[in-house]
Amino acid sequence: MISIKNLSKTFNKNIHAVRNVDLEIDEGEVVVIVGPSGSGKSTVLRCINRLEVPTEGSIAIDGVELTDPKCNIDEIRAEVGMVFQQFNLFPHLTVMDNICLAQRKVRGKSKSEANEMAMKQLLRVGIPDKADSYPRQLSGGQQQRVAIARSLSMEPKIMLFDEPTSALDPEMVKEVLDVMLELASEGMTMAVVTHEMGFAKAAGDRLVFMDEGMIVEIGPPNKVFENPEEQRTKDFFDKILY
Amino acid sequence: MAKSQGKKENRGRKNLSDTPAWWDTFPWWGIAIVAILLWMGYQIVTKDSYDLAWERVIPGIRITITATLQAFAIALALGLLAGMGQLSRNVFSRNLARTYVEFIRGIPILPLIFTVALVLLPQIQDALGFKLSFQMRATVTLAFIYGAYMAEIFRGGIQSIAAGQVEAGRSLGLSRRQTMNSIVLPQAMRAIIPPLGNDFIAILKDTSLLSVLGVLEITQRARQFSASTFKFREGYFVLAFIYLVLTLGLSLLLGLLERRMTRDDRGVRSNRGID
Numbered sequence: 001m002i003s004i005k006n007l008s009k010t011f012n013k014n015i016h017a018v019r020n021v022d023l024e025i026d027e028g029e030v031v032v033i034v035g036p037s038g039s040g041k042s043t044v045l046r047c048i049n050r051l052e053v054p055t056e057g058s059i060a061i062d063g064v065e066l067t068d069p070k071c072n073i074d075e076i077r078a079e080v081g082m083v084f085q086q087f088n089l090f091p092h093l094t095v096m097d098n099i100c101l102a103q104r105k106v107r108g109k110s111k112s113e114a115n116e117m118a119m120k121q122l123l124r125v126g127i128p129d130k131a132d133s134y135p136r137q138l139s140g141g142q143q144q145r146v147a148i149a150r151s152l153s154m155e156p157k158i159m160l161f162d163e164p165t166s167a168l169d170p171e172m173v174k175e176v177l178d179v180m181l182e183l184a185s186e187g188m189t190m191a192v193v194t195h196e197m198g199f200a201k202a203a204g205d206r207l208v209f210m211d212e213g214m215i216v217e218i219g220p221p222n223k224v225f226e227n228p229e230e231q232r233t234k235d236f237f238d239k240i241l242y
Numbered sequence: 243m244a245k246s247q248g249k250k251e252n253r254g255r256k257n258l259s260d261t262p263a264w265w266d267t268f269p270w271w272g273i274a275i276v277a278i279l280l281w282m283g284y285q286i287v288t289k290d291s292y293d294l295a296w297e298r299v300i301p302g303i304r305i306t307i308t309a310t311l312q313a314f315a316i317a318l319a320l321g322l323l324a325g326m327g328q329l330s331r332n333v334f335s336r337n338l339a340r341t342y343v344e345f346i347r348g349i350p351i352l353p354l355i356f357t358v359a360l361v362l363l364p365q366i367q368d369a370l371g372f373k374l375s376f377q378m379r380a381t382v383t384l385a386f387i388y389g390a391y392m393a394e395i396f397r398g399g400i401q402s403i404a405a406g407q408v409e410a411g412r413s414l415g416l417s418r419r420q421t422m423n424s425i426v427l428p429q430a431m432r433a434i435i436p437p438l439g440n441d442f443i444a445i446l447k448d449t450s451l452l453s454v455l456g457v458l459e460i461t462q463r464a465r466q467f468s469a470s471t472f473k474f475r476e477g478y479f480v481l482a483f484i485y486l487v488l489t490l491g492l493s494l495l496l497g498l499l500e501r502r503m504t505r506d507d508r509g510v511r512s513n514r515g516i517d
Contacts, residue, residue: 049413078415088410092428101424102414147410154414 001027001189002048002158007057008213009043017043019213020057025158030190032200032221035210036236041193044210045160048191049080062157078106081151081159085166087143089135089150095122096131099150107154114153121149125179141172145179158189165196197241201225209233275490282483295476298467302460303484309381309459310446316385317445318438321392328397339393346390355451358383380452388445392438399434400426432503439496443489450485460484 002025009018018040025031033041046052047059050066050073059066061076090098099118103109109117122128125145127138135143144164151159161180165173177199184190184203194200200207200221207221209228217224217233225241228234286292327339346354363379374382403426411421453462460481468477 051409051413074412074415074417077413080413082410082413084406084410086406088404088406090407090410090425090429102411102416105420105424106415150414 001025001029001062002191003058003060004044004048005058005060007044007047007059008055009040009047009052010055016213018047021210021213021215023208023215023218025189025191027189028187029205030184030188030192030203031206031208032204033191033193033208033210034195034197034200034236035216039210040213041208041210042162043213045162045191045193048158048160049077049082051082074106078102078154079157081154081156083144083147083151083159083161083164085163087135087140087147087167089143089147091135093134094131095127095133095135095138095146098135098146099153102150103153117153118149121152122146124152124182125149126175139172140168141175144168144172144176148176148179148183152183158191159183161190161192161194163193163195165194195240197225209236211236275486279483279486279490282479282486286480286483291473291476292480294471295464295467295473295480299460299463299477299480299484302458302463305377305457305459306446306449306488309377309384309449309452309457310442312378312381313384313388313445313449314442316382317388317392317441320385320389321396324389324393325396325400328393329400343390343393346387347394351387351448351451352454354387355380355383355454358386359455376455377452377457380455380457384445384448384452388441388448392441395434395437395441396430399430402433403429435503436496436500439493439499443492443496446488446492447485 002023004021004023007018007021007023008016010016021040021044023031023044033044035041043052047054048061048066050059054067057067061080064071064076066073066076089095090101093101096115096118099121100111100114103114103117104111107114119128119131122131125148127142127145130138130142130146135146138146148159148164164180165176168176173196177196180190180192180199181203190203192199192204204221206218207224208215209217209224209230209232211232217228217230224233225237228237286296324339324342327335328343330336330339349357359379359382363374363382367373407425407429408421411425412418416424449459450461452459453465456462464477464481468474471477
């Protein structure tokens with residue numbers, strides 16, 4: 001479904017954030033990307049909906065080349081959901097309007113169609129009663145769940161999660177992970193950058209370990225955790241797991 | 243002895259309190275301003291010489307107000323255009339907008355008024371074959387100057403919106419323009435409106451500079467009155483009074499508008515939609 005070939009991204013001509021990454025993500029697959037900070041995992045994710053333009057290599061979603069100048073990036077992005085570390089809800093709009101904005105402007109839905117979809121997604125993430133609230137009136141966990149509902153309302157083919165729980169207070173991490181777990185069990189294609197190893201074990205089909213812009217190791221989560229082939233992978237998990 | 247000690251303690255506690263006394267936060271300046279205005283008004287109403295000055299100056303208020311409104315409206319359009327232009331992806335419009343802003347901001351208003359109204363605009367008029375009234379040329383000049391100031395306000399307001407907002411909008415499939423119109427500009431407005439209000443008042447005051455071109459607004463009328471009657475004190479006293487009433491009234495209104503907007507910002511009022 002997503003095919004990343006020889007992807008490299010260089011910032012300011014000399015910072016090599018991503019080097020020669022190859023990765024295929026199949027339909028319905030949950031790929032979890034982990035690695036130390038600065039290892040390029042977020043950059044890979046952001047390249048998938050071209051928030052970062054690749055310096056080299058190619059990315060194709062359902063056979064459509066993102067790096068092709070003729071491709072309509074807005075159309076592709078409408079099919080690719082993205083959840084950010086900082087939620088990035090629109091503070092001047094209610095939860096309902098946050099979720100309806102793109103449905104109406106991009107999908108051209110009527111107000112009632114958009115509202116119906118928004119309520120459906122809010123039910124799914126468990127906060128239908130917050131439809132008329134403003135983002136700042138919600139807790140971090142609730143905000144992130146609204147952000148997920150907002151992405152889901154576009155009925156994307158794939159969901160990208162960029163450290164979705166890293167900005168949350170500890171007691172709110174679970175409510176967001178629960179929503180993601182459920183999404184994974186429903187067969188959503190997902191690429192998740194996270195430090196939550198529990199989530200990787202529970203929901204991940206494959207685990208990607210990145211370091212210094214390269215994929216060091218890739219395989220089933222349990223195998224990579226317990227029996228890594230590379231010394232670097234082992235060192236990383238030794239540091240973070242206890 | 244014990245009593246006086248208790249008093250001391252009390253006084254100490256008072257000083258430590260983090261809520262200031264009413265007289266500490268009371269807007270005494272407002273009382274002072276109102277008192278000054280009342281005194282000035284009283285002079286004008288009761289003294290014949292002031293009364294005469296008033297009669298000669300006040301007809302100019304129509305031109306002062308029209309020029310302010312017109313200049314503000316045109317400057318708003320120019321400012322938005324130049325502000326967005328500076329943030330454009332297009333190399334040409336970016337540099338054009340930047341040139342305009344830097345040029346205007348580098349020259350004081352008075353010389354600019356002479357140059358634009360007496361040299362630049364007549365040349366443009368001749369080249370394009372239209373004719374503006376003298377007053378309109380002066381107004382357009384003022385708008386041209388304030389457009390550059392406002393461009394910086396718009397640019398700053400737009401840039402104050404976190405990049406994550408744009409990324410969120412774009413990753414939902416919204417186009418650049420849709421993101422700007424539905425996400426960035428509505429939020430930027432909160433940062434933009436207060437300084438725009440200040441510029442509105444500044445334009446009102448700077449219409450007085452149009453007097454150097456002979457536009458018959460209140461300053462020019464006060465000058466003419468004083469010069470012909472030698473009643474300088476009366477003429478400029480009345481002029482100051484009119485400006486004070488106008489600017490203070492406006493800043494009062496703008497203060498109310500700002501307070502309404504900050505309340506909105508906290509999400510207490512909820513009548514904003516996306517339609």
